[in-house]
Amino acid sequence: FALILLPILNVAGMYIATSEASLAAATKRYYGNEVQYFQGSEGAGAEHRLRGARSVLRSSVAKSNAWAGSSQVMLSHSSSLGENLILMPDSDWLDLQISRNQAIQASSKGFLSFFRRGSASDADLPQPPKRLPLPPMLDHLYDSTSSVVLYFITASNGKDIADQFDPANILSTSELNTQANTKLWKDIQTRLNPKPSDVWPCWNHNSLAQFREDGFVLMYPMKRRVHAEKALRKLARDFGQPVFYEFITWTETPSESDFGTGTTLTRVGDAIGKASERASSIRRVGKDGSAIVIPALPGGATDVMIRTTISVRGDQVDVPAVVMRRVKYLPVEDELTMREFEGPPEDEVVWEVAAE
Numbered sequence: 601f602a603l604i605l606l607p608i609l610n611v612a613g614m615y616i617a618t619s620e621a622s623l624a625a626a627t628k629r630y631y632g633n634e635v636q637y638f639q640g641s642e643g644a645g646a647e648h649r650l651r652g653a654r655s656v657l658r659s660s661v662a663k664s665n666a667w668a669g670s671s672q673v674m675l676s677h678s679s680s681l682g683e684n685l686i687l688m689p690d691s692d693w694l695d696l697q698i699s700r701n702q703a704i705q706a707s708s709k710g711f712l713s714f715f716r717r718g719s720a721s722d723a724d725l726p727q728p729p730k731r732l733p734l735p736p737m738l739d740h741l742y743d744s745t746s747s748v749v750l751y752f753i754t755a756s757n758g759k760d761i762a763d764q765f766d767p768a769n770i771l772s773t774s775e776l777n778t779q780a781n782t783k784l785w786k787d788i789q790t791r792l793n794p795k796p797s798d799v800w801p802c803w804n805h806n807s808l809a810q811f812r813e814d815g816f817v818l819m820y821p822m823k824r825r826v827h828a829e830k831a832l833r834k835l836a837r838d839f840g841q842p843v844f845y846e847f848i849t850w851t852e853t854p855s856e857s858d859f860g861t862g863t864t865l866t867r868v869g870d871a872i873g874k875a876s877e878r879a880s881s882i883r884r885v886g887k888d889g890s891a892i893v894i895p896a897l898p899g900g901a902t903d904v905m906i907r908t909t910i911s912v913r914g915d916q917v918d919v920p921a922v923v924m925r926r927v928k929y930l931p932v933e934d935e936l937t938m939r940e941f942e943g944p945p946e947d948e949v950v951w952e953v954a955a956e
Contacts, residue, residue, distance in 0.1 A: 669689055669692065669806050669808065669809065670689075670804040670805055670806040670809075670811060671686065671687060671688040671689070671804065671805050671806070671930060672685075672686070672687040672688075672752070672802065672803075672804050672847075672907070672924065673685075673686050673802065673803050673804070673805060673930070673937075674686070674687075674800060674801075674802045674817050675800055675801040675802060675803075675941075675946055676800040676802075676817070678800070678947075678950060679798050679799075679800040679819075679951065680737060680797070680798045680819075681735045681737055681738070681798075681800075682735065683735055685734075685735065685926060686926065686927050686928070686929065686930060687847075687905060687907075687924035687925065687926055687927070688729065688924065688925060688927050688930070688931070689922050689923070689924060689925075690904070690922075690923040690924065690925045691922075691923070693729055693925045693927065694884055694886060694892070695886060695887070696728055696729055696931055697728045697729070697886075697892050698886040698888070698890045698892065700725070700726050700727060700728045701728060701892075702890070703725055703726070704725055707725060726931065726932075729927040729928070729929070729931045730927060730928040730929070731897070731903050731925065731926065731927060731928075732903060732926045732927065732928050733897045733898075733899075733901035733902065733903050733926070734849060734901065734902055734903055734904075734905070734926055736901075738750075738849050738905070739849055739901055739902055740849060741851075741899075741900060741901060741902065747821070747822040747849070748797070748819050748820065748821055748822060748849075749819075749820050749821075749822050749825050749828070749846060749847070749848055750817050750818070750819050750820075750846070750847035750848075750905075751817065751818045751820070751828065751829075751832055751844060751845065751846055751847070751910075752802055752804070752815055752816070752817050752844060752845040752847070753784070753788075753815055753816060753818065753832060753835065753836055753839075753841070753844040753845075754781065754784070754813050754814060754815025754816070754839075754841065754844075755777070755780035755781045755783065755784040755815065755839040755840075755841070756777040756780065756781060756813045756814055756815065756942060757773075757777065757813065758780060758839045758840025758841055759840035759841075759842075760840050761776065761780050761839060761840040762776055764780070764783070765779050765780070774942055777814065777942040777943075778942045778943060780839060781814055781815060781816075781942055781943030781944070782943055782944045783839075784815070784816065784835075784839055784943075785816065785943060785944050785949060787835060787838075788816060788818065788835070791831075791835065792818075792831050792832075792835065793831060794820070794824050794827050794828060794831065796818040796819055796820050796828070796951070797819050797820060797821060798818075798819040798951050799816055799817065799818050799819070799949065799951040800816065800817055800949060800951070801814070801815075801816060801817075801941055801943065801946050801949045802814070802815055802816060802817040803815070803941065805930070805936055805937060807932055807934055807936070810934075810936065811936075812936040812937075812939065814941050814942040814943050815943070816943075816949070817847075818832070829846075829910060832844055832910075833910070833911075833912045833913075833914065834912075836912045837912040841912065842911065842912060843909050843910060843911055843912065843917060844909075844910055844912070845907055845908070845909055845910065846907070846908050846909075846910055847905045847906070847907050847924070848905060848906045848908070849902065849904070849905055850902065850904045850905060850906050850923070851902035851904060852882045852894070852902070852904060880896055881893050881894060881895045881896065882894045903925055903926040904923060904924065904925055904926075905924045905926075906921065906922070906923060906924070907921065907922045907923075907924050908921040909921065
């Protein structure tokens with residue numbers, strides 16, 4: 601259960617030795633103009649739960665654990681989104697907000713601050729991950745009639761996938777995954793009915809588990825969700841995959857209209873109404889009792905999606921459903937983040953066929 605108990609980005613050197621006295625010296629501060637941090641007992645007793653979603657559900661299967669703690673890097677800048685999208689597990693985001701703020705406090709007020717004077721600054725330390733709102737196309741705050749759902753599918757590490765290729769052309773697992781994902785991309789273009797409204801490359805990454813899988817994100821209108829899942833179940837099964845993944849936009853302070861119970865308004869009025877209902881702060885508590893206060897994003901936008909796992913058999917699976925939060929950058933880089941995409945060249949993954 602090491603992967604469950606430790607955040608994925610908990611790397612050596614992240615924490616700086618400190619004492620309780622040095623941390624207690626600064627109990628209330630704002631960091632990055634967005635998150636207010638409270639040390640120790642000030643956070644005790646505070647609770648937060650996303651309505652209608654469990655923050656993290658974990659499996660005992662090693663790969664599922666790696667998935668539970670994996671970040672998602674969507675290379676969507678050339679898609680209809682117009683920008684790349686990086687999502688990390690909310691539980692890890694919370695841990696890093698607290699631990700990195702503690703490290704910054706300790707460096708400026710603790711024993712080690714004496715040795716840092718004149719040689720380094722707080723900016724040299726790992727900074728808490730910065731939030732970003734989801735692209736407007738993914739946030740139904742702006743147009744509830746155009747809600748979308750995302751799916752991630754891969755051919756990497758598929759069961760018996762090697763049987764589909766000439767073994768003479770396969771020299772490594774990486775080459776096999778590249779050929780399999782290249783074939784998957786061709787099948788996405790030719791086999792799916794209904795067709796997605798957009799497709800882009802994507803990879804997931806877990807630094808602690810040294811895990812990465814490359815694949816594709818497919819975007820569908822929410823109204824085609826049932827039919828899309830049926831088509832993707834068959835496609836994933838044909839590539840030796842037991843599951844694929846779904847992403848749904850969520851918000852920490854949802855409005856009534858997000859649940860279909862609000863009064864029908866004009867598009868502009870609806871957006872304004874939802875934004876005002878969403879404009880409230882959320883208090884979250886870490887494992888050590890420290891807390892952060894997360895203010896609403898400008899305009900009532902959200903930075904949260906829910907990632908769930910879908911079985912190709914159509915049954916319920918005991919694997920993670922994870923709250924994901926958009927960040928500006930991955931908080932850590934390693935050899936896996938620098939690896940080339942195992943699939944067709946990224947610039948060739950351009951979707952041109954609109955959904956039927």
